Amino acid sequence: MIVDGTDNFPTRYLANDACVLLGKPNVYGSIFRFDGQASVFFPPHGPCYRCLYPEPPPPDLVPNCAEGGVLGILPGLIGIVQATETVKLLLGTGRPLTGRLLLYDALDMSFREMKVRKNPKCPICGPNPTITGLIDYQQFCGVPVVDTATETKAPASNVIAPLELKAMQDRGERPFILDVRNPEEIAICRIAGSTVIPLPELPNRLAELDRGTAMIVHCKSGVRSAKAIALLNDAGFESLRNLTGGILAWIKDVDPTLPTY
Numbered sequence: 001m002i003v004d005g006t007d008n009f010p011t012r013y014l015a016n017d018a019c020v021l022l023g024k025p026n027v028y029g030s031i032f033r034f035d036g037q038a039s040v041f042f043p044p045h046g047p048c049y050r051c052l053y054p055e056p057p058p059p060d061l062v063p064n065c066a067e068g069g070v071l072g073i074l075p076g077l078i079g080i081v082q083a084t085e086t087v088k089l090l091l092g093t094g095r096p097l098t099g100r101l102l103l104y105d106a107l108d109m110s111f112r113e114m115k116v117r118k119n120p121k122c123p124i125c126g127p128n129p130t131i132t133g134l135i136d137y138q139q140f141c142g143v144p145v146v147d148t149a150t151e152t153k154a155p156a157s158n159v160i161a162p163l164e165l166k167a168m169q170d171r172g173e174r175p176f177i178l179d180v181r182n183p184e185e186i187a188i189c190r191i192a193g194s195t196v197i198p199l200p201e202l203p204n205r206l207a208e209l210d211r212g213t214a215m216i217v218h219c220k221s222g223v224r225s226a227k228a229i230a231l232l233n234d235a236g237f238e239s240l241r242n243l244t245g246g247i248l249a250w251i252k253d254v255d256p257t258l259p260t261y
Contacts, residue, residue: 001019001026001086001089002015002024002026002027003027003082003083003086004026004027004028005029005075005082007030007031009057010056010138012028012030012049013049013140016041016049016050016124017131017134017135019041019048020124020125021133024042025089025096025098026042026048026049027040027085027086028041028082029081029082030078031070031074031078032070033069033070034105034107035074035104035106036078036106037078037101037103037104038082038085038097038101038104039052039097039101039102040089041098042096044125045098045099046116046118047117047125048122048124048125050119050122050123051118051119051125054123056140056141056142058142069185069261074104077106078104081102099116100113100114100115100116101113101114101115158240158242159242160241160242160243160244161245161253162244162245162252163253165216165243165250174193175215175216176195176214176215177193177195177217177243178195178209178218179191179195179196179218179219180198180199180202180218180219180225180228181224182198185261189247189251189258189260190247191247191250199219199224199227202232209237211236211237214240215232215239215241216242217232217241218242218246218247218250219246220246220247220248220261221245221246221249222242222243222244222245222249223246225243
């Protein structure tokens with residue numbers, strides 16, 4: 001069987017389709033911030049993942065755990081549910097979560113259950129499947145594919161290391177630092193003097209920024225700041241640099257007194 005603990009949609013659909021084609025159970029778990037889900041997808045005994053989610057969400061609509069954050073305790077709790085379901089399936093005992101979606105809300109400390117029915121028009125586990133083999137899941141989910149054979153590294157001038165930024169500050173320079181993390185992350189830690197505009201708000205707040213000012217953009221680890229720089233470039237901004245490793249690298253290399261998350 002497959003025990004799916006991934007946090008991206010291409011891999012979830014890949015795991016689901018492989019299980020359906022091979023006739024194996026898929027013990028599913030998903031977490032985001034303070035919420036978790038768990039189920040068992042096992043056609044023909046019950047629905048598959050595509051019965052619950054026929055289409056993936058638009059790219060970047062739902063961030064992964066690294067971008068959106070997750071309560072650190074949550075993976076253990078949902079993982080224990082998955083482990084329990086796995087043991088039950090191996091022993092052939094008990095009532096597995098087949099056809100049921102277990103929903104956990106950590107803030108409310110509540111569990112509730114949804115029934116999940118087989119979709120008679122499911123393209124892979126329905127009576128008339130149109131998917132009979134594995135497909136291009138990056139393309140299916142609308143995720144851009146990078147050709148690593150032809151990919152070129154970003155120029156060094158487009159990035160800046162935390163120690164380099166600290167050296168600038170020590171020389172008396174005050175570079176414009178744009179923090180694109182979410183408010184709950186800002187409450188934990190931030191680089192002194194930074195300007196905060198969360199990435200989801202950035203397209204509507206470009207007027208607050210000076211196109212002629214050189215900027216250093218950062219997030220938690222560098223993923224969202226790269227997206228912000230791409231957005232700013234498209235809007236005509238120049239002289240943008242991404243803080244390598246984000247604020248986590250800043251804490252590690254420059255200011256370990258800041259709390260991490």
